[in-house]
Amino acid sequence: MFDWIQNSADWFVYDVLNLDKGQHLAEALNFFIYDTTKILILLFVVIFLMGIVNSYFPIDKVKSYLSRNKLYGLEYLMASLFGVVTPFCSCSSVPLFIGFVRGGIPLGVTFAFLITSPLVNEVAIGLFVGLFGIETTIIYVISGVLLGTVSGVILQQLKLERFLTPWVKEVLATAQRDQDTFIAEKQTLQQRLPIIWDEVLKILKGIIPYVIVGIAIGGLMHGYIPEGFFEQYMAKDNLFAVPIATILAVPMYSNASGILPVVQVLVAKGIPLGTAIAFMMGVVGLSLPEAMLLKKVMTLKLIAIFFAVVTLCIIISGYLFNFLL
Amino acid sequence: MSKTIKILGTGCPKCQSMTGVVKDVISENNIDATIEKVEDIMEIMKYNVMSTPALVVDDVITIKGRVPSKEEVLALVK
Numbered sequence: 001m002f003d004w005i006q007n008s009a010d011w012f013v014y015d016v017l018n019l020d021k022g023q024h025l026a027e028a029l030n031f032f033i034y035d036t037t038k039i040l041i042l043l044f045v046v047i048f049l050m051g052i053v054n055s056y057f058p059i060d061k062v063k064s065y066l067s068r069n070k071l072y073g074l075e076y077l078m079a080s081l082f083g084v085v086t087p088f089c090s091c092s093s094v095p096l097f098i099g100f101v102r103g104g105i106p107l108g109v110t111f112a113f114l115i116t117s118p119l120v121n122e123v124a125i126g127l128f129v130g131l132f133g134i135e136t137t138i139i140y141v142i143s144g145v146l147l148g149t150v151s152g153v154i155l156q157q158l159k160l161e162r163f164l165t166p167w168v169k170e171v172l173a174t175a176q177r178d179q180d181t182f183i184a185e186k187q188t189l190q191q192r193l194p195i196i197w198d199e200v201l202k203i204l205k206g207i208i209p210y211v212i213v214g215i216a217i218g219g220l221m222h223g224y225i226p227e228g229f230f231e232q233y234m235a236k237d238n239l240f241a242v243p244i245a246t247i248l249a250v251p252m253y254s255n256a257s258g259i260l261p262v263v264q265v266l267v268a269k270g271i272p273l274g275t276a277i278a279f280m281m282g283v284v285g286l287s288l289p290e291a292m293l294l295k296k297v298m299t300l301k302l303i304a305i306f307f308a309v310v311t312l313c314i315i316i317s318g319y320l321f322n323f324l325l
Numbered sequence: 326m327s328k329t330i331k332i333l334g335t336g337c338p339k340c341q342s343m344t345g346v347v348k349d350v351i352s353e354n355n356i357d358a359t360i361e362k363v364e365d366i367m368e369i370m371k372y373n374v375m376s377t378p379a380l381v382v383d384d385v386i387t388i389k390g391r392v393p394s395k396e397e398v399l400a401l402v403k
Binding site for chain 2: 058059060063092094095096098099100167171195198199202293296
């Protein structure tokens with residue numbers, strides 16, 4: 001499927017630039033051109049498809065669906081799945097949180113959405129397919145969705161409503177459950193396409209620098225770190241590798257586009273996939289800037305509990321990955 | 326009649342670019358309107374929006390969660 005990209009990269013490096021096959025620089029450049037082109041094409045396709053889904057399932061529809069339907073426990077899974085198709089912007093997390101809770105959606109279900117949304121999104125999926133292949137991508141998406149679902153269920157059991165900030169409690173007490181009169185915009189696909197197209201270009205423009213820098217760093221590491229280098233430090237049977245990787249990752253903040261190409265190289269050099277994915281999830285899913293934003297709606301205690309539960313679930317899924325793969 | 330345009334957003338990059346687009350449209354077309362930026366989250370929540378930035382023209386929410394094009398804004402404020 002991607003042969004033509006390899007051929008173009010070969011043509012450019014060996015014929016146009018006239019570099020010799022087997023030369024270090026030539027191979028690195030070839031790898032870089034091939035990887036960047038392939039990943040950008042995949043990103044474009046995935047972001048575009050998700051844009052179409054999102055245009056028909058805007059956040060308001062998700063909310064009214066979740067607050068109107070009795071789903072007998074499935075609502076956690078549904079919220080988590082909706083999180084996958086909804087693009088996440090951390091600056092929307094507070095309005096989203098309040099909107100959900102005010103719509104009568106339980107706190108745990110709201111958390112399920114908030115956890116999965118940044119973790120499994122169009123950018124992460126596009127990069128994953130390009131770097132690790134379809135199979136690993138499917139495993140990642142499923143575990144991301146399950147992670148959100150399970151964390152949501154656990155957080156609901158802890159009855160955390162009392163740890164919301166006074167302001168939110170007041171909003172909830174005064175607002176009667178808003179009657180959801182969500183009217184879907186009746187637009188044809190033709191009317192929607194230009195808007196979706198614009199969004200796709202904006203998202204791509206925003207992440208391209210990160211992707212290119214990420215792949216470049218990955219390419220350099222590829223050339224200089226010997227094969228199997230990490231195996232001595234992070235062997236599969238090292239029990240502490242997963243928790244250490246996860247805890248290191250939480251304070252780090254980077255979007256998936258920068259970190260994924262680096263993780264791919266780490267895996268190629270011997271870090272077990274589960275450990276790498278736990279690290280990934282820690283970086284992308286939990287961040288200090290997000291915690292700062294959430295302080296408006298949650299007390300510090302609630303944020304701490306939230307982060308602790310999600311971190312724990314990430315560690316467990318890291319072990320599972322290493323065990324299964 | 327003068328229109329009141331409100332931009333709801335906590336100050337993320339998207340909200341700033343929406344403000345830029347709206348300001349450009351207003352000045353380029355000599356439209357009689359006042360622009361107000363609503364950055365306080367408590368105020369924003371009174372409009373019941375869940376994704377920012379949002380554009381409110383004469384107390385009607387017109388655009389949510391994305392940055393509109395100039396043509397779109399012009400059609401809304403005309």
